[in-house]
Every structure is written in structure tokens, then in C-alpha cells.
Amino acid sequence: MYLYGGQGEKGRSMEPGQLDRIIFGGVCLPENQLLNDIWIFDYSKIDNRSNLTDVSGAQCIELQTYGQKPSPRRGMCSFSVDKKLFIFGGQCQEKDEETNILYCLSYDNWEWAVVECIGQPPPSRSFLTAGLYTNRRVIFFGGLDNETSRATNEVNILTLNDFYWSSPFQAGMKAGPRYHHSSCLIENDNNERQMVILGGLDFTFCSMELCILYETDADQVQEWEQLQEPSEIDLVAQEKAGLMIFENKQQINELNDLISQERQKLIKQKEEKELFDQEQKKEQEEQKKNEEQQKQNLQELQNKNMELKRNMEDIFLLIKQEQLLSKELVTKNKLLEITVQKVQDYLMPLDQFFTQLLNNKFDEKDQKEIKLKAMIDEVKDEVLRSRDLHKESLYRLKKNYERINQGLQKSEQDLDKNRKSISQIDKQYEQIICETEVEEQ
Known part of the structure; x- marks a missing residue:
């Protein structure tokens, strides 16, 4: 700390009537941190007549300096001349660091510089x-x-x-x-x-x-x-004072040790608190990240649910149309089956009659029977072909009927699966909603 202010023309202030003090470096407790910052302490407005322990009116402003700034230190000496502050000596963080370098700080531009000296x-x-x-x-x-x-x-x-x-x-x-x-x-x-x-x-x-x-x-x-x-009395008093000072110094050292221990405890508590705050902050960030992820998953699930519902509505519509078509087709098949049954009812006696005709023996001398046999021979192939076509139609009708039934069964199975999927998605959606509400509470 260096006083460079003064009163009026008798002082060495940069402005007349200014009373300031430059504060440089030192050690900050309880962290034992060395400093190299510059502060201006203006105490011109302090009421020195006040009996209070704490007085108001002082101002302390940190300055921004430039150039070759000295390293953080304490125990240095200083002097002011030619509107410059000179710093020499001190203790730095590293014990082997040289501090016999002279630094100067200009009051005009607050720039540091190393002074080149000669001699030892x-x-x-x-x-x-x-x-x-x-x-x-x-x-x-x-x-x-x-x-x-x-x-x-x-x-x-x-x-x-x-x-x-x-x-x-x-x-x-x-x-x-x-x-x-x-x-x-x-x-x-x-x-x-x-x-x-x-x-x-x-x-x-x-x-x-x-x-x-x-x-x-x-x-x-x-x-x-x-x-x-000094007289003999002064020497004796000085010796006693030295002993008292030595004892007081021991007590001061003990107090300093206790203070140092308390400082270490405070530093440890501060480190633990910082570590706890970091962990809390990390947990909060992770929780926030998880909440955002859950919200994103919930939104995706909602979108999938809506899409699945739309698909299910389309599927229900198609199934309904398919059921109507199948119902119509079943009706037509039943009508066709009835028709075929009726035709079969007519064809069976005719087939029996035609079979009897084929099995009959015709008199080759009788012209009528000869003509009848010729007519039977002509329509025999036609009747057999019609019977085969009838059988094939019955077979196709049966296959179509079976295919329609299989399609209906498959549609019902797909419909059940989709219903189960929708039910499962609804349950998952409700579970996620409940978990989200519990976490928010």
C-alpha cells in the first residue's frame, strides 16, 4: 500500500486536493492467495471525527493496468517520484523467483514497465x-x-x-x-x-x-x-520486555497455528461445499436432461399413438368394407349354391335316365331305336361334358367359399392384434404420464 495523495500543493496527488492511496498486491486470507492487482482507495470524504468503528464515505476502485505487470507478491517496498510508482522486492509464490527487479507504474496511462538498472x-x-x-x-x-x-x-x-x-x-x-x-x-x-x-x-x-x-x-x-x-534499568526492563515479547510471540504463534488450522478447516469446508454444489449442479443437469428426454419420448409416443390410431381407423374401414363385400359375396355364393343344387336336382334324374338309356340294348332292326341310339350317341359326349363342367363349378364354388372364410378369419385375427397393440400403447402412455406427473411433484 502506498500513499501518493496529499492536500493541495503540498501533496503529490495527480490532481490538486485529491487524497488517495494506491493498493498493490499483498496476500488474501484465508486462502493465502498472493495478488498483483491495483486499487485506488479514496478516503478524502471520510469523516475522521466520527467515533464509529465503521465509517462511510471511502471509495475503492480497481484499475485496469497494462504492460509488464509484476508477478503476485507480498512484502515489497515502494516509492513514488515523477508521477510514477516504483515497486521493488517482495515474496512470490515460487521461493526461487527473483524479486530484485525494479518495476514502475506510470500514473498517466497506468502501464507497467521493467526498469533497466546498472550496478549490482x-x-x-x-x-x-x-x-x-x-x-x-x-x-x-x-x-x-x-x-x-x-x-x-x-x-x-x-x-x-x-x-x-x-x-x-x-x-x-x-x-x-x-x-x-x-x-x-x-x-x-x-x-x-x-x-x-x-x-x-x-x-x-x-x-x-x-x-x-x-x-x-x-x-x-x-x-x-x-x-x-540505554541505562542498566533500561537494559533490565528491555530484557524483561524481551522475555514478555518472546512469550507473547509464542502465544501469537500458537494462535496463528490455531488460526491456520481453522483456515484449513474453512478451506476444506469450502472445497467440500464447492464439490457438493458441483455434484448438485450435475444431478440437476442430469435430471433436467432426463426430463427433456422423457418429454421427447412422450411426444414421440403421442405421435406414434396418433399415427397408429389413424392407421387403425383406416384398417377398421377396410375391414368393414371387406366384411360388406364378403357378406355380399357369401350371399351370392349361397344363391349360386342354391341354383347349383337345383340344377343338380334336375341333372341327377336326367343323368340316371341317360345312364339307363346307355345301358339299354337297342334292336338294330328297328329304325326308331336305331335313330334313338344315334341321337343318344350324339348327345352322350355333350352330357358327359356338361356333367364334368357342373362338377368343376361345384369344386370352384367350394374353394371360393373356403378362401372367403379364410380371409375373414385372417381379418379378424389382424383386427385383434391391432386392438391389443392399441391397448398396450395406451397403457404405456398412461404409465409415462403418471411417472412424469410424479417427478414434477
């Missing part, structure tokens, strides 16, 4: 401090070495005119290695800037002595100074 930059480190010094120089102090995980008390200077890294010679009693400390730049009576260091962490909490780093000459000779030499 400090190793990758995090939780250090930086401040704008004299003669367009930036001074960096302390931090946690990302490779060795040890605190450092190194001092590095970056000249902004040519972006040259250097390490000045230091004199005096140096401040101890530390990170997570506080620092600020102040001006003395001679308008010379000095860096003030306070607090921080090493293996334990560092002392709360103020350490001042100032420049003694133009050759970048830096000298450390402690504001007050």
Missing part, C-alpha cells in the same frame, strides 16, 4: 523499507533474504538519474538485522534528510531504540547513530 542490485528480499533521499536517490534498508530466510541490515542506494545501484560505506553503531520494521525520512535543522529506523523482527522482536542513518559527506559515507544510550 541487492539480492531478492522482502519486508524491507525504502525512502526518497537527497539528490534523487532512494535508500533501501534491511529486509528478509528470500534465499537464506535471514534478516539483513544492508543499506543500498539507487540513483534515479541513471538507475545505478551502489552500497555506501557505513560508520557508527549499525542497526541490527531486521525485517518488518518501520522507517521514515525526516529533515534536520540543516534541511538534510535522515532515515529513522524503529522496531522490526529478527529471531525475536528487535528493540524499540530509534536508529538514525545520515550522510556525512558527498561521497555517500553513511553513519549510524542511536538517540539514547
